[in-house]
Every structure is written in structure tokens, then in C-alpha cells.
Amino acid sequence: MSGAGIPCQSDNCKNGKPPSRLECPTCQKLGIQGSFFCDQDCFKANWVRPWHFSRIVTSPLNRPQKTHKIIHSVVSASKAHNKDFNEPGIEGAYIPDWDISFTGKLRPVYPLSPKRAVPDHIPRPDYAERRDGRPVTEERAWGQPPRQLSKEEQDKMRKVCRLAREVLDIAASNVRPGITTDEIDAIVHEETIKRDSYPSPLNYRQFPKSVCTSINEVICHGIPDQRRLREGDIINIDVSLYYQGYHADLNETYPVGKVDDDAWRVMRAARKSLFEAIKQCKPGALFRDIGKTIEPVARDHGCSVVRTYTGHGVNDLFHTAPNIPHYAKNKAVGTMKPGMCFTIEPMINLGGNWGEVHWPDNWTATTTDGKLSAQFEETLLITEDGVEILTKGQPRKDLGEE
Ligand code: MF3
Ligand code: CO
Numbered sequence: 001m002s003g004a005g006i007p008c009q010s011d012n013c014k015n016g017k018p019p020s021r022l023e024c025p026t027c028q029k030l031g032i033q034g035s036f037f038c039d040q041d042c043f044k045a046n047w048v049r050p051w052h053f054s055r056i057v058t059s060p061l062n063r064p065q066k067t068h069k070i071i072h073s074v075v076s077a078s079k080a081h082n083k084d085f086n087e088p089g090i091e092g093a094y095i096p097d098w099d100i101s102f103t104g105k106l107r108p109v110y111p112l113s114p115k116r117a118v119p120d121h122i123p124r125p126d127y128a129e130r131r132d133g134r135p136v137t138e139e140r141a142w143g144q145p146p147r148q149l150s151k152e153e154q155d156k157m158r159k160v161c162r163l164a165r166e167v168l169d170i171a172a173s174n175v176r177p178g179i180t181t182d183e184i185d186a187i188v189h190e191e192t193i194k195r196d197s198y199p200s201p202l203n204y205r206q207f208p209k210s211v212c213t214s215i216n217e218v219i220c221h222g223i224p225d226q227r228r229l230r231e232g233d234i235i236n237i238d239v240s241l242y243y244q245g246y247h248a249d250l251n252e253t254y255p256v257g258k259v260d261d262d263a264w265r266v267m268r269a270a271r272k273s274l275f276e277a278i279k280q281c282k283p284g285a286l287f288r289d290i291g292k293t294i295e296p297v298a299r300d301h302g303c304s305v306v307r308t309y310t311g312h313g314v315n316d317l318f319h320t321a322p323n324i325p326h327y328a329k330n331k332a333v334g335t336m337k338p339g340m341c342f343t344i345e346p347m348i349n350l351g352g353n354w355g356e357v358h359w360p361d362n363w364t365a366t367t368t369d370g371k372l373s374a375q376f377e378e379t380l381l382i383t384e385d386g387v388e389i390l391t392k393g394q395p396r397k398d399l400g401e402e
Helices: 025-030 040-044 051-058 068-080 136-140 151-173 181-194 261-279 287-300
Strands: 212-215 218-220 234-243 246-255 303-305 311-313 320-324 341-344 347-350 356-358 365-367 373-375 378-382 387-389
Touching: 151 181, 151 234, 151 246, 151 378, 181 212, 181 234, 218 234, 218 347, 218 373, 234 261, 234 373, 246 261, 246 373, 246 378, 261 287, 261 303, 261 341, 261 347, 261 373, 261 378, 287 303, 287 320, 320 341
Parallel strands: none
Antiparallel strands: 212 218, 212 234, 218 365, 234 246, 303 347, 311 320, 311 341, 341 378, 347 373, 356 365, 378 387
8 A cells, every 4th residue: 555645644743744755564464554653763653552543544534435324324224213222211312323334233422421521630641632632741751661660659550550459440340231332431530539549541542431331342442422231231431540650550351131152251261361370371471371371262262362352551650561461472562570569451253253343432342243252350469479450459359259
């Protein structure tokens, strides 16, 4: 594909975003068009986590043109069924008129609620204050090796992780048919600020809400909206807090009422693969071996491992080194050392399709075939002789844990 005419996609291009020809090789492999940068610096400054994927996929330049007819019939079909999707009791709720074909049955239900406020006395990360939501300190640290935290910093991580676990458990106790994901967002927001913490997702690269809520075929980064949970759904709640300068990051997937065998299977696969991987973490273990543990568990359950989104270092930065792929035969660099904090957060899809399709909201990643996806995440600390699960919660009895 030719890059002539596509301006450099780097947010912080120092060269005035000239027409660019240096293509992101991963985007190219994934068939994502338009991922061009003017030089290595601009490319590197947009790598680490593939945020540039979603932006580029959904830019009007790259909307698939050939499916135009199909798209129009899908849009009118969804309008015709608006009654089905319309949320009872929510005045003015509607399904946005997006020029895409959805891969499954889930629909966004708009409008999003207004941005929630965080009291002034709560310390916040740099991106919270920026219109563009760019995590500037995070970007400056790109390319640096994983940091080993001091004892004092480790205690700060313990503290914020315990708070984040409390918030997730409260959010989870509210999961029931009829609640909207926006109401879950309100609960997470309130419980977070009650703990003098900032909800890390809020305004991170302009994410509009305080938590990610990912239902059914949504792999990750679902935006809380007016859709009500229904019996039979599964929902992932991904909570991140910033307390006194340090971030915690964890998520779990929950059934809404009674769910079918497929739902249990994908949840078990995600949960089991995470905990098998955690068991291997200790000083000297290689980050690249984590995926070697996760992928066979997924396969045994008839599932596949999402490749685009990875685990990550987490400390005074929300997303930092190391980068931790969850699939086998990856080329991740680095060795675990005492004092390192990072997440493992496998996203597992039912069936063999590990790819994803993004909604034009710039965030929501769904399976390509509309099948279910589940995820679990913990924040970990490497100790002298093993690993501490800083966000550890109660065993999931519903998933067969004691
Ligand atoms: N919590 C997610 C993770 O596990 C990241 C969410 S970024 C957001 O890394 F902006 F979507 F919130
Ligand atoms: Co994470």
C-alpha cells in the first residue's frame, strides 16, 4: 500500500506531519491501513501500546468503501429494531448511526452521560489536565527498561492496589439485569473519589469515563453508556485507580444472572490462563514465557488469545515497560526482577478468531465474529523469591475456586 498523501500519524510529530511512507509493520500485518510515520522517532513515540491502531482504523480515510451497500442495510435494520435496543425508562436513548457493520448483537446506547468531576484536592496524573489526554510522562519514558521500585514505592503500590480491589468488588456487587453500564461507571467514580483517588481511565487519551465495561463480544475498552445489562450477558469491569502518585489496574468478568456454557467456558479459560501465568512469575523468569503458559490453556478450552492488547508495567505510570504479550512465540524482551510491578491481563475469545474490530468511538474492541470474549487482570509485584498479587481478591466460587 502506498503512503503518499497520508500525514505522519504521530501525535507529537516534530516535523509538521508531512506526507509519510514509513509504515507500522504490525498494522500492515493486521491489515490496518494508513499507519504511516515520517521517521523512526515518530513511529517509536506511537508504539509500545498500539493506540494508533484504533485511531487509524476509524479515521474517515480508512472506512471500507466496498461494503457501503451492506453497511446501509445494516444501519436501517438496526434503526428498524431500535425498539428492541432502546433502553426502557431512559428518555432519549438511541443507537448512534455509525457507518459500520456490527460483528455481534451488542449495540452502543447513547447519549453518553456528561464527564464526571473529580474534586480538586485529589492528586491526578498529567493526562487528566490535558485537552488531548496525552500521558506525556508516560511517553517520555518509552524505551526505558522496566523499573525496580523502592520499598517505599512498593508500599504505595500495595495501598493503591488494595483500594482498587475494593472498588472493583463494590462495582461487581451491583452487576444485575437492568443496571446500565453508565450506572456502574457512576458507582466506580464515587467509590474511587471517596478513597481520595483519581479514576485512571478518565481522560486517558481522551477516554470519556472512569471505568471500562466490556459486554459479551467486546474484548476490552468498552465505554459505559445507557445500555442495560441483560440476563445471560457477561461483563468485564476494568478498574484503575491513581492514589498518591501510583496506579493500580485490575479487572474481572462476571455473569449477569444465568449464563450459558459458552460463557462459563470463556470465563474459565481467561481466569485459569491468568493464574497459571502468575504461578510462573519470579526473579529470573522471562516476560516472553508468560504467553507460552496462557495460549495452551486457551486452546484447551476451544478459545484463542487476543494479540493486539498486552499486559504492561504499572507504577507511577499507567502503562509502561515491560510489554507483555499473552500469546505463545512472542518476542517480548526482559527478565523479571524484584521490585518490578506489571499486569497480566489475557483477553480470550471463544473459537479460533483472535482478531478484533473497533467501533468508531475510538475505543471499543470487539471480536470479529461476534463470539464472546472474557478477561481477567491483576497487578503483580516481583519479590525476592516469587510474586505478590497486589490486587488479589476472594476466590471466584462461581468459577470453581475454593
Ligand atoms: N485498564 C486498561 C488496561 O488494563 C486500560 C484502559 S485505558 C482506558 O490496561 F483509557 F481505556 F481506560
Ligand atoms: Co492493564
